[in-house]
Amino acid sequence: MTPANPSSFKDPDGSIIYKDGSLFRLISQTYKGHYNTLITSGLYKELSEAHMLINHEEVDPINFNTEYKNIYKVLKPQLIPFISYPYEWSFMQLKAAALLTLDIQLKALEKNMWLKDANCSNIQFIGVDPIFIDTSSFENYSENSPWPAYGQFCRHFLGPLLLFAYKKPELSNLSIAYSDGIPLNIVSYSLPSRTKLNFFIFLHIHYHATLEMKFNRDVSFRKKKLMLSKSRLIALITHLKSGIQKLDIKIDKSEWSDYYKTFSYSNENYSQKQKAVLSFIESAHPNILLDMGCNEGEFSLLCSQKVKYIIATDSDAVVVNNLAKKLSHLKIKNILPLAVNMAHPTPGIGLFNKEHTSFIERASFDAILALALIHHLAIGHNIPFELIAEQFAAWAPQLLIEFVPKEDSQVQKLLITKKDIYSLYTQEHFLRSFNFFYRIKEQYPLDNSGRILFWMETHA
Amino acid sequence: MKDLITLYIDPGTGSLLVQVIVGGIVAGSLFFKKTLGSFLNIFKRKSDKS
Numbered sequence: 233m234t235p236a237n238p239s240s241f242k243d244p245d246g247s248i249i250y251k252d253g254s255l256f257r258l259i260s261q262t263y264k265g266h267y268n269t270l271i272t273s274g275l276y277k278e279l280s281e282a283h284m285l286i287n288h289e290e291v292d293p294i295n296f297n298t299e300y301k302n303i304y305k306v307l308k309p310q311l312i313p314f315i316s317y318p319y320e321w322s323f324m325q326l327k328a329a330a331l332l333t334l335d336i337q338l339k340a341l342e343k344n345m346w347l348k349d350a351n352c353s354n355i356q357f358i359g360v361d362p363i364f365i366d367t368s369s370f371e372n373y374s375e376n377s378p379w380p381a382y383g384q385f386c387r388h389f390l391g392p393l394l395l396f397a398y399k400k401p402e403l404s405n406l407s408i409a410y411s412d413g414i415p416l417n418i419v420s421y422s423l424p425s426r427t428k429l430n431f432f433i434f435l436h437i438h439y440h441a442t443l444e445m446k447f448n449r450d451v452s453f454r455k456k457k458l459m460l461s462k463s464r465l466i467a468l469i470t471h472l473k474s475g476i477q478k479l480d481i482k483i484d485k486s487e488w489s490d491y492y493k494t495f496s497y498s499n500e501n502y503s504q505k506q507k508a509v510l511s512f513i514e515s516a517h518p519n520i521l522l523d524m525g526c527n528e529g530e531f532s533l534l535c536s537q538k539v540k541y542i543i544a545t546d547s548d549a550v551v552v553n554n555l556a557k558k559l560s561h562l563k564i565k566n567i568l569p570l571a572v573n574m575a576h577p578t579p580g581i582g583l584f585n586k587e588h589t590s591f592i593e594r595a596s597f598d599a600i601l602a603l604a605l606i607h608h609l610a611i612g613h614n615i616p617f618e619l620i621a622e623q624f625a626a627w628a629p630q631l632l633i634e635f636v637p638k639e640d641s642q643v644q645k646l647l648i649t650k651k652d653i654y655s656l657y658t659q660e661h662f663l664r665s666f667n668f669f670y671r672i673k674e675q676y677p678l679d680n681s682g683r684i685l686f687w688m689e690t691h692a
Numbered sequence: 693m694k695d696l697i698t699l700y701i702d703p704g705t706g707s708l709l710v711q712v713i714v715g716g717i718v719a720g721s722l723f724f725k726k727t728l729g730s731f732l733n734i735f736k737r738k739s740d741k742s
Contacts, residue, residue, distance in 0.1 A: 378715075383707030435714045444706030458708045464715035471718040 246368025259305040273343040318352040319407040320570040322553035323396040329355040330389035334473045350385035359565040378460040387413025401549035416441035432475035501678040508676035508685045512632040518598035525605035529555040547573035575613035599630035607636045617665035625669035637682040
């Protein structure tokens with residue numbers, strides 16, 4: 233029997249399995265009533281047509297019945313081009329995911345259903361558009377009950393968003409440490425004291441955290457029936473929604489923002505670089521491209537019409553947020569911006585470290601762009617060329633990489649505060665290391681800068 | 693209310709309680725705003741007529 237995927241083991245109502253190279257969601261008999269309401273109420277149709285909920289087709293369960301017991305339906309959902317996680321999303325993406333969850337909750341309540349959980353893993357991104365992927369999260373509404381997933385929503389969405397907005401965008405990484413969202417007492421403790429004067433934050437975080445501390449372990453109180461009318465529940469969700477809509481991050485400048493506007497590329501060099509990138513893309517024809525160290529996505533945008541899907545990563549959460557805003561404004565649908573540090577890629581977390589897989593496990597691309605990046609990895613993070621080459625070669629067969637010589641002002645900037653122990657940082661050693669995994673197909677020198685772009689292909 | 697033991701996640705007693713309180717406050721303030729709005733509209737209409 234193919235075991236349920238570790239990403240879905242918590243909810244037996246709709247386990248995910250991979251079978252014969254395809255992904256399926258097994259709807260259990262115990263979830264039958266809820267699933268039927270989702271379909272017959274028109275909620276599934278409404279949400280999937282609005283691209284809020286993932287599309288699926290029902291497939292014949294006959295091939296599954298011998299292996300799995302208690303199956304009511306087998307769903308084959310639409311596939312997501314690249315799986316990503318909340319601690320890789322920018323503020324704008326997390327905010328969009330939070331608002332989608334609340335919009336779905338409001339629409340579900342109209343049909344007398346609601347979301348039984350508000351885990352941020354229920355959301356994935358196609359480009360910068362969030363989509364709800366957990367079809368078995370819908371449940372029949374329980375009359376006059378508070379929302380069971382409200383605490384989870386605050387831990388998974390509201391807490392991290394407030395830490396982004398009031399502290400630092402890098403704090404999104406904190407979510408990695410907590411598999412069920414950042415505990416509210418930690419959010420409350422970390423936020424500036426002035427947020428206690430904000431009615432919205434006071435109620436949903438500070439006061440909420442205090443009540444959690446006081447009552448969550450109070451067994452006698454647990455047995456009491458707490459009532460909340462539907463109209464009050466809707467008012468609560470609407471309040472959450474309008475508070476989140478107003479949130480924004482004040483920082484849009486970082487060390488790396490506006491890199492291509494402020495950095496000393498001559499116009500000629502910049503245009504040579506663009507031509508080299510386009511020539512590489514037109515010749516290598518990648519379907520899925522990783523633009524590593526993408527900054528604000530200048531080259532991802534350049535390639536967007538020629539490549540099916542681009543994963544644009546940068547370690548700087550501020551530039552990734554700026555890129556996400558830009559993509560949303562330009563309505564470009566095939567670039568997924570993610571905050572990932574290549575020197576410290578996202579680890580696998582949760583059960584068996586597989587509930588959320590590591591970036592390395594997910595990394596499989598047709599080609600990689602690594603522009604103005606090598607010196608950050610080799611000098612900024614002390615990673616030897618041969619290890620960088622090995623990693624890149626494992627991820628994609630095609631590579632366009634820019635070699636930045638030691639004399640370059642950007643490399644010298646890195647060496648101001650570091651002892652120069654990088655005697656092997658030479659073009660000769662760079663090529664020797666990469667030649668072990670790749671052969672060079674083309675070179676594109678950027679005149680007078682000493683920089684060269686190399687198109688490389690892994691040895692067959 | 694649904695038996696909490698059967699729920700797939702632990703909703704947390706504090707989180708349930710805060711909803712009851714916040715839901716009441718928010719719904720109450722919405723009601724107040726609506727009532728105040730319609731009350732002010734009566735005066736607005738009267739002053740528009742005059």
